[in-house]
Amino acid sequence: MTTRTLAVVTAGLSQPSSTRLLADRLAQATADELAAREITADVRTFELRDIAHDVVNMMLTGFPSAALKDVLDTVTGADGVIAVTPLFTTSYSGLFKSFVDVLDKDSLAGMPVLLGATGGTPRHSLALEYSLRPLFTYLRADVAGTAVFAATDDWAGEADAVNPLPGRIRRAGRELAEMVAARENSGPVDVFADAPSFAQLLGDL
Amino acid sequence: MQFGIFTVGDVTTDPTTGHTPDDTERVRSMLTIAQHAEEVGLDVFATGEHHNPPFVPSSPTTMLGYLAAKTERIVLSTSTTLITTNDPVKIAEDYAMLQVISDGRMDLMMGRGNTGPVYPWFGQDIRQGIPLAIENYALLRRLWDEEVVDWQGKFRTPLQGFTSTPRPLDGVPPFVWHGSIRSPEIAEQAAYYGDGFFHNNIFWPVEHTATMVAYYRRRFEHYGHGAADQAIVGLGGQVFMRARSQDAVREFRPYFDVAPVYGHGPTLEEFTEQTPLTVGSPQQVIDRYASMREHVGDYQRQMFLMDHAGLPLKTVLEQLDLLGGEVVPVLRREMEAKRPAHVPADPPSHAERVAARAAAAAPAPGSTAPVADRWTGRTAEDDAPAAARAGSAFGL
Numbered sequence: 001m002t003t004r005t006l007a008v009v010t011a012g013l014s015q016p017s018s019t020r021l022l023a024d025r026l027a028q029a030t031a032d033e034l035a036a037r038e039i040t041a042d043v044r045t046f047e048l049r050d051i052a053h054d055v056v057n058m059m060l061t062g063f064p065s066a067a068l069k070d071v072l073d074t075v076t077g078a079d080g081v082i083a084v085t086p087l088f089t090t091s092y093s094g095l096f097k098s099f100v101d102v103l104d105k106d107s108l109a110g111m112p113v114l115l116g117a118t119g120g121t122p123r124h125s126l127a128l129e130y131s132l133r134p135l136f137t138y139l140r141a142d143v144a145g146t147a148v149f150a151a152t153d154d155w156a157g158e159a160d161a162v163n164p165l166p167g168r169i170r171r172a173g174r175e176l177a178e179m180v181a182a183r184e185n186s187g188p189v190d191v192f193a194d195a196p197s198f199a200q201l202l203g204d205l
Numbered sequence: 206m207q208f209g210i211f212t213v214g215d216v217t218t219d220p221t222t223g224h225t226p227d228d229t230e231r232v233r234s235m236l237t238i239a240q241h242a243e244e245v246g247l248d249v250f251a252t253g254e255h256h257n258p259p260f261v262p263s264s265p266t267t268m269l270g271y272l273a274a275k276t277e278r279i280v281l282s283t284s285t286t287l288i289t290t291n292d293p294v295k296i297a298e299d300y301a302m303l304q305v306i307s308d309g310r311m312d313l314m315m316g317r318g319n320t321g322p323v324y325p326w327f328g329q330d331i332r333q334g335i336p337l338a339i340e341n342y343a344l345l346r347r348l349w350d351e352e353v354v355d356w357q358g359k360f361r362t363p364l365q366g367f368t369s370t371p372r373p374l375d376g377v378p379p380f381v382w383h384g385s386i387r388s389p390e391i392a393e394q395a396a397y398y399g400d401g402f403f404h405n406n407i408f409w410p411v412e413h414t415a416t417m418v419a420y421y422r423r424r425f426e427h428y429g430h431g432a433a434d435q436a437i438v439g440l441g442g443q444v445f446m447r448a449r450s451q452d453a454v455r456e457f458r459p460y461f462d463v464a465p466v467y468g469h470g471p472t473l474e475e476f477t478e479q480t481p482l483t484v485g486s487p488q489q490v491i492d493r494y495a496s497m498r499e500h501v502g503d504y505q506r507q508m509f510l511m512d513h514a515g516l517p518l519k520t521v522l523e524q525l526d527l528l529g530g531e532v533v534p535v536l537r538r539e540m541e542a543k544r545p546a547h548v549p550a551d552p553p554s555h556a557e558r559v560a561a562r563a564a565a566a567a568p569a570p571g572s573t574a575p576v577a578d579r580w581t582g583r584t585a586e587d588d589a590p591a592a593a594r595a596g597s598a599f600g601l
Contacts, residue, residue: 060469061466061467061470195393195420
């Protein structure tokens with residue numbers, strides 16, 4: 001069996017958090033679908049809360065701490081990413097955006113990404129589509145068609161009898177698994193390997 | 206190995222007293238600091254170049270020219286000279302003048318500058334930083350190497366029959382460093398020309414510095430200037446010392462906590478672990494900096510940032526006493542003892558470059574070069590129509 005790495009980034013602040021719960025469910029659904037394709041998922045989950053200070057410090061100093069560098073390397077080198085944030089005042093949380101801001105803008109190009117969000121009421125569900133999806137489109141990530149929003153009521157199991165949360169999670173997991181299984185991971189960009197020669201630098205003038 | 210100090214020239218309020226020097230006071234402090242650097246036995250003083258407050262050193266060669274007259278031994282340099290927003294013609298003229306005035310006791314470091322608004326003030330665009338650095342430096346080299354220059358490029362008005370004066374001292378241009386923190390293109394440029402590469406690592410983890418320097422060394426060898434370990438490397442550093450390390454930490458912390466660039470960010474403890482900043486006893490500084498060669502190989506110049514974040518002049522001068530009196534003599538000994546014989550101890554001095562050129566250019570007996578016209582620098586051959594070819598603007 002081959003192995004694919006799934007990096008799970010969750011920006012929930014409380015512990016335990018419903019955002020983490022959704023992230024775990026999405027990761028499990030993806031891993032199950034990969035297993036059905038004879039692929040083992042190596043799931044690495046990161047709570048941004050744990051590296052919140054490091055993210056702000058990187059914004060101030062320009063370089064990541066060792067702990068943050070590990071997270072950045074794992075996320076940008078993964079075969080697929082699951083990104084889940086709570087919705088604060090109509091959009092992704094500031095911590096979530098800050099983490100995206102310290103990523104190199106080219107580092108998620110072509111990356112299969114599954115988006116998820118949590119909120120108090122289903123009336124915020126489209127925030128996934130007007131805030132998260134354009135963000136990852138800008139990064140040129142390959143975003144799964146299904147993005148999963150879980151409101152507080154969804155955890156009761158009867159909030160949406162026609163299209164319940166577990167069904168949406170399964171569908172999203174299947175979509176990400178298909179993208180991850182199909183993708184050839186060329187690894188993180190090596191700026192030194194790709195650096196132009198002096199002749200190229202002159203030629204580009 | 207050379208040891209020196211480099212200054213950003215920031216005007217920063219002393220957080221412990223509330224005192225903010227005015228520009229005049231800050232400039233004069235820099236002059237005092239530079240002269241004291243020579244008095245305590247340091248080898249190099251370098252000034253930054255900035256064109257926006259809160260920085261004062263906008264006119265480096267004025268400052269360095271004054272210092273050339275007031276000092277006798279210390280090498281005067283820059284950290285950095287803006288190759289992007291300065292006219293390369295003016296750089297050629299200013300630094301050749303400084304070279305003549307200082308009798309070759311100078312070199313300079315090219316840098317791009319990272320302040321977006323400065324570029325348009327000088328008619329440029331920060332997004333063109335790398336191409337500007339490549340083209341402007343190629344022109345600068347020609348202005349120094351060739352008596353009469355015909356040139357056309359993308360960023361500057363063309364030149365026909367231009368001669369930059371004064372001509373370089375003894376016909377040998379100043380030694381040039383290229384400083385960059387993140388751009389492999391600049392390490393490539395330094396390697397291509399066989400110039401020095403300076404990694405200003407003061408705000409960066411040593412692993413990153415090691416990667417950049419290794420790339421420069423590899424490319425230096427690729428271009429045939431010598432073995433990788435013979436490439437000319439400089440590093441930045443930042444220290445604050447007192448005899449007892451807890452005194453150093455207590456005194457420096459208020460400056461660190463609100464310092465420009467990194468203030469309000471990582472703690473002093475985190476930052477000293479992640480970057481070369483060392484706050485403690487002179488012995489701690491010795492231990493930290495003696496280990497740098499393990500990451501980047503034997504290198505030729507170590508510069509320290511000593512006078513920023515609002516530290517009062519008196520404190521800076523005391524720091525220089527400790528640096529020159531207790532730290533550098535030991536580091537000098539340790540580095541020299543470990544350096545392999547084939548690796549240069551120092552960056553090339555003017556005298557060494559003159560000798561090297563004489564050795565390389567010693568004509569075979571009986572050979573004659575075409576005679577150049579005294580005033581136009583043209584030879585008869587130049588009047589033959591030259592076929593235009595790609596890269597001809599760069600003398601390739």
